[in-house]
Amino acid sequence: MLYREAGDFSTTYPEDSQTFPIKFDRYRYYVVLFIAIFVIPFMINDYWVNSIFMPFLIYSIAAIGLNILVGYCGQVSLGTGAFMAVGAYACYKLMTAFPEVSMFIHVLLAGGITAAVGVLFGLPSLRIKGFYLAVATLAAQFFLVWMFNKVSWFYNYSASGQINAPERDTFGILITGPNTEAWATYLFCLFFTILSAVLARNLTRGAMGRQWMAIRDMDIAAEIIGVNPLKAKLTAFAVSSFFVGISGALFFAVYLGAVEVGEVFGITKSFLVLFMIIIGGLGSIFGCFAGAAFLVLLPVVLKVIGADMLGWPTDIVAHLNLVIVGGLIVVFLIAEPHGLAQLWRVAKEKLRLWPFPH
Amino acid sequence: MKMKLATWATAALMAASPVMADLVFPSLDYRTGPYAANGIPLADGYQDYFTMLNERDGGIGGVETRVVSCETGYNTEKGVECYESTKGEGSLVYQPYSTGITYQLIPKATADDIPIHSMGYGRTSAKNGKVFSHVFNYPGSYWDAASIAIKHIIDVSGGDITGKKIALVYHNSAYGKEPIRTLEELSKKHGFELSLLAVDHPGQEQKSQWLSIRQQRPDYVLMWGWGVMNQVAIQEAANIRFPMENFIGVWWSGSENDVEPVGDKANGYKALALSAPGRDYGVYEDLKSHVYDKGLAAGNGDQMGTVLYNRALYAAMLAAEAARIAQEIHGVGDITPGMMRDGMEALDMSDERMTELGFANFAPAFKVTCENHGGSGKGAVQQWNASDKTWTLITDFIESDKSVIDPLIAEDSAAYAAENNIEERCN
Numbered sequence: 001m002l003y004r005e006a007g008d009f010s011t012t013y014p015e016d017s018q019t020f021p022i023k024f025d026r027y028r029y030y031v032v033l034f035i036a037i038f039v040i041p042f043m044i045n046d047y048w049v050n051s052i053f054m055p056f057l058i059y060s061i062a063a064i065g066l067n068i069l070v071g072y073c074g075q076v077s078l079g080t081g082a083f084m085a086v087g088a089y090a091c092y093k094l095m096t097a098f099p100e101v102s103m104f105i106h107v108l109l110a111g112g113i114t115a116a117v118g119v120l121f122g123l124p125s126l127r128i129k130g131f132y133l134a135v136a137t138l139a140a141q142f143f144l145v146w147m148f149n150k151v152s153w154f155y156n157y158s159a160s161g162q163i164n165a166p167e168r169d170t171f172g173i174l175i176t177g178p179n180t181e182a183w184a185t186y187l188f189c190l191f192f193t194i195l196s197a198v199l200a201r202n203l204t205r206g207a208m209g210r211q212w213m214a215i216r217d218m219d220i221a222a223e224i225i226g227v228n229p230l231k232a233k234l235t236a237f238a239v240s241s242f243f244v245g246i247s248g249a250l251f252f253a254v255y256l257g258a259v260e261v262g263e264v265f266g267i268t269k270s271f272l273v274l275f276m277i278i279i280g281g282l283g284s285i286f287g288c289f290a291g292a293a294f295l296v297l298l299p300v301v302l303k304v305i306g307a308d309m310l311g312w313p314t315d316i317v318a319h320l321n322l323v324i325v326g327g328l329i330v331v332f333l334i335a336e337p338h339g340l341a342q343l344w345r346v347a348k349e350k351l352r353l354w355p356f357p358h
Numbered sequence: 359m360k361m362k363l364a365t366w367a368t369a370a371l372m373a374a375s376p377v378m379a380d381l382v383f384p385s386l387d388y389r390t391g392p393y394a395a396n397g398i399p400l401a402d403g404y405q406d407y408f409t410m411l412n413e414r415d416g417g418i419g420g421v422e423t424r425v426v427s428c429e430t431g432y433n434t435e436k437g438v439e440c441y442e443s444t445k446g447e448g449s450l451v452y453q454p455y456s457t458g459i460t461y462q463l464i465p466k467a468t469a470d471d472i473p474i475h476s477m478g479y480g481r482t483s484a485k486n487g488k489v490f491s492h493v494f495n496y497p498g499s500y501w502d503a504a505s506i507a508i509k510h511i512i513d514v515s516g517g518d519i520t521g522k523k524i525a526l527v528y529h530n531s532a533y534g535k536e537p538i539r540t541l542e543e544l545s546k547k548h549g550f551e552l553s554l555l556a557v558d559h560p561g562q563e564q565k566s567q568w569l570s571i572r573q574q575r576p577d578y579v580l581m582w583g584w585g586v587m588n589q590v591a592i593q594e595a596a597n598i599r600f601p602m603e604n605f606i607g608v609w610w611s612g613s614e615n616d617v618e619p620v621g622d623k624a625n626g627y628k629a630l631a632l633s634a635p636g637r638d639y640g641v642y643e644d645l646k647s648h649v650y651d652k653g654l655a656a657g658n659g660d661q662m663g664t665v666l667y668n669r670a671l672y673a674a675m676l677a678a679e680a681a682r683i684a685q686e687i688h689g690v691g692d693i694t695p696g697m698m699r700d701g702m703e704a705l706d707m708s709d710e711r712m713t714e715l716g717f718a719n720f721a722p723a724f725k726v727t728c729e730n731h732g733g734s735g736k737g738a739v740q741q742w743n744a745s746d747k748t749w750t751l752i753t754d755f756i757e758s759d760k761s762v763i764d765p766l767i768a769e770d771s772a773a774y775a776a777e778n779n780i781e782e783r784c785n
Contacts, residue, residue: 050442055435149530149556159539159770160481160532162461166777177778178465256434258461260531262559264434300439307429314429315389 003352019201036190041183049182054255056296057189058247061196063276063288065243070274071282072204073236074216075125079137081269082144083241085261086114087248089154092163095176095253096156102170103253107192110249111242117144118241125233129219141267148261162260165253176253185254192250196243201285203239212236213283275325279332281341290340298324379692381418381681383408383674384444385427386437386454389657392560393432393585395615396666398657400455401427403670405656406649410641411678413648418681421691432585434458441466450698451475451677457533460493465778468492472695473702477673478503478609478632482536483770485732487703488782490771494702496676496733497724500582501766502758503608503630504537506737508544509756510606510628511578520549525576527567527583527591530556534582537608539770541580543762561587568594581607588616596623602742603628609737612749613665617742625744628752630737633672633721635749637663640716641671665740665749668720675715680705703728722755728784735760 008023010016020026044053062084069075091110094101121140125133148154155163167177174180175188203209211232214222223229252259259265272295280291299321306317336342350357387401388394408423417423426447428440437459441452452467452474454460460480467474473492476484482501484493512519526541528534538554545552553574555567561583568591571579579600583591588611595605603626607616612629642662649655650662661667684693684701693701705726712720724734736755743750775782 047442047446051439159535160457160461161535162458162532164461164465164777167779178469256438256462257465258434258458260434260458260461262530263458266559299436303429303443313389314387314427315394318390318429318431 003348005352017205019205033194037187041187044182044186046182049186050255051300052296053186054189056293057186057193058250058255059273059276059292059296060193060289061250062244062247062273063280063292064196064200064285065240065245065247066273067277067280067282067284067288068200068204068212068243069236069240071277071284071287072209072216073212073233073240075122075233075236076130076134077137077240078134078267078270078274079121079140079144080244080273081265081267082141083114083118083244084248084251084269085144085148085265086117086241087111087245088252088259088265089148089163089261090114090245091249091253092156092165093154095166095168099166099168103168103175103188104170106168107246107249107253111246114245114248115238115242118237118244119234122234122237122241125237126230138267141270145261145265148265162258163252164258165256168253176257178257180254189250189254192246196246197285197289200239200243204285208232208235208239216283275329277339278329279339281339282337284339284341286344287339287341290344294340295325380422380424381450381693382444382448383423383425383677384440384447384449384452385425386430386440386444386452386456386459387427388430388432388455390429391431391433391585392562392587395589396585396610396613397432397455399613399615399661399664399666400670402655402657402659402661403667404453404674406645406654407641407671407674407678409654409656410645410648413652413654414644418678419685419691421685423678430454430456430459432456432458434462438462438466445470445472448695450681450693450695451702453477453673453677455479457481457536458531461532464490464493470695471699473699475673475677475702477669477676479533483767483774485730485735486767486771487727487729487731488771488784489775489780490731491783492699494726494731496705496726496731497707497721498609498632498735498737498758499732500533500536500608501540501763502732502735503737504540504580505544505758505763506630506739506756507580507606507608508541508548508550509759510739510753512548513753515577519577521551522578523551523553523574523576524578524580525553525555525571525574527555527557527564527571527579527581529561529583529587530558533584533610537580537582539766540763543766544759547762557583557587557591560585562590564590564594568598568600571595571600572598578604578606581605581611583607583611583616588613589619592617592620592624592627595627596620602626606630606739609669612740612742614747614749615664615666617744618747622744624742627742628739629742629749631665631740631749631751632737633668634719634738634751635665635668635740637668639720640713640718641675642716644716672717672721675717676705676707679707679711679715702726703731735763 020029066080069077087110090113091106094106124136155161165176173184211227214227215232276291276295281287302317302321306312307314385404388397405425408425412422426444430437430440457479460476463474476495478498480495482499484490484495541552557564607629609630609632617624617627680701683704684697687700688697707724709723722734722736735758738751738755739753740749741752
């Protein structure tokens, strides 16, 4: 009943091929955007932005990046953490070298630098596949983290080896540093999230995305029908790393403000983002948001319910979180490999027919 | 029956009425993850001391205290989440027990007018109160620790360590890297050779580091370790038969939980200490009668008297004392975080006051001023006796080499001030 196509006519090709062809879906999307842009910034405070919205938005961008590589192009990567670190350190070097330039430019440039590094580490994918490629990207993970720890140029020779985001602005509004307003950092991250999602959605619907998916489904067949594997794989690495780099830059500069590479961008971060797209749904942009929301919110919700409301010991709640996430990954891999996005798709199908399924 | 009804009525009234004034002490603790072995005694001690104050004195200056714990897992992201979720409750002072989280919170808390007490960890140059208005690291810092360790080595090797080799095994993070600058300066001054061996988080894998120690044969090994890294390092040192009395850990690498897993082979291991070990202090009698015997002890209640439990008691005592001073300065019971900061800056821990509080001969006296947020910078050396399972202080509290440390602090804090456009205070 809710999703009715009856009376929803498309008279042109662009109308027919738009992202949300069903009217109800489209309006829902506009409402979500409206609330995100015009309502939330007026209600948000430090707690909501730092504990929920900012990690959700930033992890969504990282999940979109990884999903392009793993979900759309089928190239397994365990180097997400390291590529986020590249974005963070690139952003740091740019912020300190060119303090007068707007943060927008820095974040975009950090994404570009990460794309270049991603292509470099994507080269082995031309020769190796599957598990072996995962191991090669794992090498990137360990090498890059080691390098950022070892070469003191990257952290401007500071004694602690940490990078700290100085105060920087865009259009005169502070974006980084301790004196930022909640709405400013929220809108800044939201802008990049929307940009990434729209860009990724349209890339994956176009010729490039179809090439990626052809490579994912069967690379030899793709080659035979004329897909250039070198171009397809390397563009996937580049685009994926671009998004991951943006998320890393935001993660460091806007969200945390100070970063220690081994701890923040270690192998656990790579796995976290991978879990997000597994739970959210491989090969789906909506799945990136669902997975990120799920894994960001779960510990917070558990903490609020378990520790704050029921008064359980904090360590039990923390362990429970690990148990639930681990269990869910097993369940999703067995029962629903396409993740929350598939559940959503099924729900929509059901809703179309509801309440008369026959 | 009537009595019971009245009690219920009061309880219902209390539950229904708005929150009563209380002093909130957030505890960003970690009882999970690779650092839990060290995090648990710290969390238990901090909580038990405030429980004792509530039970014995009804809080501080008549205002009840409340400890809000939040599990960080020694993870900076969770630390930020904990900070944001607890700061709204009127949190008076943050003690994150993590150098990473401390670095994160320094600008945030300063902007929010909430003090941080990073007791013997965190950013060393925060000692300079002229630049770091809201950060305190009394009674000592990493650079003090490095200097004290070297002084002890000079002492045991007869006054001259020219040409000796000293290796530093450190946690590859801001925490582990902190002492390097000071040790490099000290190696120039005293003519010893310094080699650096980094151990990556979480530190379970140290075979290659100890292999190179076996090859290089340093005369002394210093360690800046935390959590599971400590136990592994001491085990590896025992495996290569490195003489334990030449192996010195910082004050974060010297608790029972670090040496006990290694057993007898850990005998003779040395570590720095901020305070004296054991439980022969007046405060333990009060804790026993008001907390343990009533079944109010935090956690499993099995950490009493350990080094880190004592340190957390010390930290809690310093926080409570600062709160009391803040109440006196401002003349109100229910103080704000900003008032708490003033109290911390006026803290004066004399020997007499420590004795009054049940901490006689526990730690050296010190005084905080506007310029000096770092206290005395004194530390002692303690040694592990594996058969008795006890730590014993083998030196007096040693003063660090200020001639080396003070210029470094001035340099580092000046760099921070320039980076963040901070004007010097206290003039």
